[in-house]
Amino acid sequence: MRIKKILRQKQGTTLVEMLACLTLISIILLMAARGLSSASRIFLRLQKTQYAxxxxxxxxxxxxNVAGEATGYVKIYENGTHIAGQTGTTSGTALEFLDSKGYVRLLTTDGCEATELxxxxxxxxTAKAVEAGELLTRYYTxxxxxxxxCAKDGTPVARAMEPAYSKGFYMENYLEIVYRIPDGIQEGDPVDTMVVTVNLYExxxxxxxxxxDAEVLDFRYEVKYTKANTAE
Structure with a gap:
């Protein structure tokens, strides 16, 4: 009899109590979702920074490695897209040098049209065009x-053309490399080092x-700085 009395006196959850409980659960879940979202954004940002x-x-x-191959001379262009007839500068985004095998090399991240080899x-x-933002080496005899x-009838030509990395390497970013001759170096002077700044843009x-990032690179061999017109 006592058990039946207890069961008769037991009350269920009211609608108001249930709605209040659901509201509290929703608030807790929303706070948790926001926290997870913030943590996810921080993780992705850190991962992106690490990739960069x-x-x-x-x-x-x-x-x-490239600096170790330079010999004879080095020359810098303000821009490596169109170099025919251009004299050198003290700072720019294209580096030209003579390597130990006797080839002229041009390094640039300025891109290049399709090139006849x-x-x-x-x-x-014909080598395919390379977009700006990718490190590219062109070789000349x-x-x-x-x-x-470097050009025939307005069309770029070269002995060979080689991207340093595949397109996926850049993770949809754009690389820019700026070369600079140290202050005080004049035309024809020997140069032992070169300042390189590497920028990655989104x-x-x-x-x-x-x-x-920036670094001073050392030349392994005897190298002279030139501004003379070398590309035709």
Missing amino acids: QSILDTAMTELR YRGDEELG RNNDGTYV DEEHRKLAAS
Whole structure:
């Protein structure tokens, strides 16, 4: 009898209590979702920063190796897109040098149109265009007078053309490399080092900087700085 009495006296949850409980649960879930969302954004931002720094470190390693290959002379262009007939500058986004194999190399992140490849007078084919923001090396055969041909009838030509990395390496970022000759170096002077600044941008217009690094690179061989017109 006592058990039946207790059961008869037991009251259920009212609608108001249930709605209040659901409201509290919703608030707690919303706060948790916001916290997770913030944590997720922080994680993605940190991951993106790590990726950007990894790209910079890899590019800088490549440039150190390149500096070890330079011999004869080095020359800097303000921009590496159209270099025919251009004299050198003390700072710019394209580096030209003579390597130990006797080829002229041009390093740039300024992009390049589709390029006809030649070995002497023999046409080897066409290299695909490379977009700005990717590190690219173009190779040229040097003439006896120290010049080389980089264009024929307005079309870029080269001995070879080689992107340093695949497009996916940049993680939809845009690389910019700025080369600078140390202060006080004049035309024809020997140069032992070069200042390199590597910038990584999130946009093609270079408005949003993702990461940046600078380093002084040492030349292994005897190198002279020139501004002379070498590209025809």
